[in-house]
Structures are given as C-alpha cells and as structure tokens.
Amino acid sequence: MARIKWVGFDGDDTLWKSEDYYRDAEQAFQDILGAYVDLADERNTRHLLSVEKRNLAVFGYGAKGMTLSMIEAAIELTGQRISAADIHRIVEIGRATLQHPVELIAGIREAVEAVARDHEVVLITKGDLFHQEAKIALSGLADLFHRIEVVSEKDTATYTRVLQELQVEPAEFVMVGNSMRSDIEPVLALGGWGVHIPYHVTWALETEHGVADDAPRLLSLAQASQLPAALRRIEGEAALV
Known part of the structure; x- marks a missing residue:
C-alpha cells in the first residue's frame, strides 16, 4: 500500500x-524591433521563440538566456542593422526582468x-x-x-x-x-x-x-x-x- x-x-x-514579467519583456522587445521589421509578419514575431529553443542547451532557462536570445534574434531579424543603442535597450529589458518583484x-x-x-x-x-x-x-x-x-x-x-x-x-x-x-x-x-x-x-x-x-x-x-x-x-x- x-x-x-x-x-x-x-x-x-x-x-x-513570473511569466507576466517575461511577457512584458517580450512586448518591449517587439516595440524595439517594430522600427526595423514588419511585426504583422508572424515569422518575425515567432523568431525569438525559435532562437530561445535552439539556445536552451547553451544558455539554459531564465532571464539571462532570454536576453542573449533577444540580442541574437534582433541581429538576425534586422540583418545586423540594429543600433548599439537599441541593443543596450534590450540589455536593460533583461536587467528589469531579473529585478522584478516577487x-x-x-x-x-x-x-x-x-x-x-x-x-x-x-x-x-x-x-x-x-x-x-x-x-x-x-x-x-x-x-x-x-x-x-x-x-x-x-x-x-x-x-x-x-x-x-x-x-x-x-x-x-x-x-x-x-x-x-x-x-x-x-x-x-x-x-x-x-x-x-x-x-x-x-x-x-x-x-x-x-x-x-x-x-x-x-x-x-x-x-x-x-x-x-x-x-x-x-x-x-x-x-x-
């Protein structure tokens, strides 16, 4: 028994x-990317998830891995046109996610x-x-x-x-x-x-x-x-x- x-x-x-803060981060990321790519194209909005998936074995789960994947996805989606200032904004998105209240x-x-x-x-x-x-x-x-x-x-x-x-x-x-x-x-x-x-x-x-x-x-x-x-x-x- x-x-x-x-x-x-x-x-x-x-x-x-937890996930609420990650969704806020993704929205802020999309707001930045909107100046470079057409967000009406679902391939652009889903690209971050595909990058996160392939990076899990290297970066693991969490805000740090998400931030690195955001930077990588942004560089890929913009054909390396994204500015250093906007990459810094993505880093700050990650920092804010790491510091969210519990x-x-x-x-x-x-x-x-x-x-x-x-x-x-x-x-x-x-x-x-x-x-x-x-x-x-x-x-x-x-x-x-x-x-x-x-x-x-x-x-x-x-x-x-x-x-x-x-x-x-x-x-x-x-x-x-x-x-x-x-x-x-x-x-x-x-x-x-x-x-x-x-x-x-x-x-x-x-x-x-x-x-x-x-x-x-x-x-x-x-x-x-x-x-x-x-x-x-x-x-x-x-x-x-």
Missing part, C-alpha cells in the same frame, strides 16, 4: 508570479503550510541559479520547505535523481505545478502523481506536452486553496494501488 511521503512544488507561476500566488503560502503539516515538502525549480535563489529568498517561503532543488532542466532524469536522493518511490511522490511539460509529464512518466494548477499565462514552450486531460494519477485545480483536499484524495487513491 503506497502512502504519499513527499510533495514537490514548482517555483515560477506556482509559488510566485509576488506570491494567492493562497499559496497557506497551501504549502497545510501540506507541510502532513508531508515532507520539496521545492523543485528550474532556471538561472542566481535568479532562482534570489526569488526564493525574497518569497519568504524558504523556511517552509524541507529541501530546495534548483535544477537546469525538469525531465525524467532530473526527477529520478531527486527522488533517489529523497529516498522515495515515484508512487509516493506528488508534484504540484503550473507546467504540464516540466512539472507534471515527467513525474507521471515515472509513476508519480501530478497536481496541475494552471497559471493564466504560459510560455509557449511549456505548452508542448503529451499529457491527456484524463491521464491517471493527475488532478487539475483552479486555485491553491484546493490543494490540501486534492492531496487527501490522492492519499486515498494511492492506498488502493
């Missing part, structure tokens, strides 16, 4: 708001506190180490977690390593997050449980996944306050396995 021993939480857009998702502190009363809890967040550590510190949530993991990628290999270090079987683990691709799909593939709490906006890359709405061992919630009840339901289902 399985019992849920550890519950994992994603960081960005699960504990605190605003908690409504009800998430209370939800983590409630879960931590009955389970070990681990924060598993991906991205730039320096930026993620800063957001964790500013969130005021660090003391609620028994363990914190900042990883470069969230895939089955990463989750396998983390679960082995926690000495927990996948069937005894639940991952809570807003991203099907990064938070839910790899854990389900290993035999764990997922709780999906969608955020109102999602980076295009994170929408690419193969999880069905009716996938087993998956619950979807509208808000963080529903999490304690969802975990009780998972406990009941896990006990029957």
Whole structure:
C-alpha cells in the first residue's frame, strides 16, 4: 500500500508570479524591433521563440538566456542593422526582468503550510541559479520547505535523481505545478502523481506536452486553496494501488 511521503512544488507561476514579467519583456522587445521589421509578419514575431529553443542547451532557462536570445534574434531579424543603442535597450529589458518583484500566488503560502503539516515538502525549480535563489529568498517561503532543488532542466532524469536522493518511490511522490511539460509529464512518466494548477499565462514552450486531460494519477485545480483536499484524495487513491 503506497502512502504519499513527499510533495514537490514548482517555483515560477506556482509559488510566485513570473511569466507576466517575461511577457512584458517580450512586448518591449517587439516595440524595439517594430522600427526595423514588419511585426504583422508572424515569422518575425515567432523568431525569438525559435532562437530561445535552439539556445536552451547553451544558455539554459531564465532571464539571462532570454536576453542573449533577444540580442541574437534582433541581429538576425534586422540583418545586423540594429543600433548599439537599441541593443543596450534590450540589455536593460533583461536587467528589469531579473529585478522584478516577487509576488506570491494567492493562497499559496497557506497551501504549502497545510501540506507541510502532513508531508515532507520539496521545492523543485528550474532556471538561472542566481535568479532562482534570489526569488526564493525574497518569497519568504524558504523556511517552509524541507529541501530546495534548483535544477537546469525538469525531465525524467532530473526527477529520478531527486527522488533517489529523497529516498522515495515515484508512487509516493506528488508534484504540484503550473507546467504540464516540466512539472507534471515527467513525474507521471515515472509513476508519480501530478497536481496541475494552471497559471493564466504560459510560455509557449511549456505548452508542448503529451499529457491527456484524463491521464491517471493527475488532478487539475483552479486555485491553491484546493490543494490540501486534492492531496487527501490522492492519499486515498494511492492506498488502493
């Protein structure tokens, strides 16, 4: 009989708001590029995403990688015509994104506190180490977690390593997050449980996944306050396995 021993939480857009600031950054980037290219051409507006994808293995996730990809995309799209002044403006977009305030998702502190009363809890967040550590510190949530993991990628290999270090079987683990691709799909593939709490906006890359709405061992919630009840339901289902 399985019992849920550890519950994992994603960081960005699960504990605190993040993607809003990246969308603002992308809009500011488009405003700069509009002086050079036709933004009505979807190939121009989507070029940044294609550059970010090909650079992930080199720059990783986060605002720093986004900024470098913005500079590269701007140079490519303008045929190297972009001015040094506008490249500097792109650098400042990245700086502002790195310094954005940390605003908690409504009800998430209370939800983590409630879960931590009955389970070990681990924060598993991906991205730039320096930026993620800063957001964790500013969130005021660090003391609620028994363990914190900042990883470069969230895939089955990463989750396998983390679960082995926690000495927990996948069937005894639940991952809570807003991203099907990064938070839910790899854990389900290993035999764990997922709780999906969608955020109102999602980076295009994170929408690419193969999880069905009716996938087993998956619950979807509208808000963080529903999490304690969802975990009780998972406990009941896990006990029957």
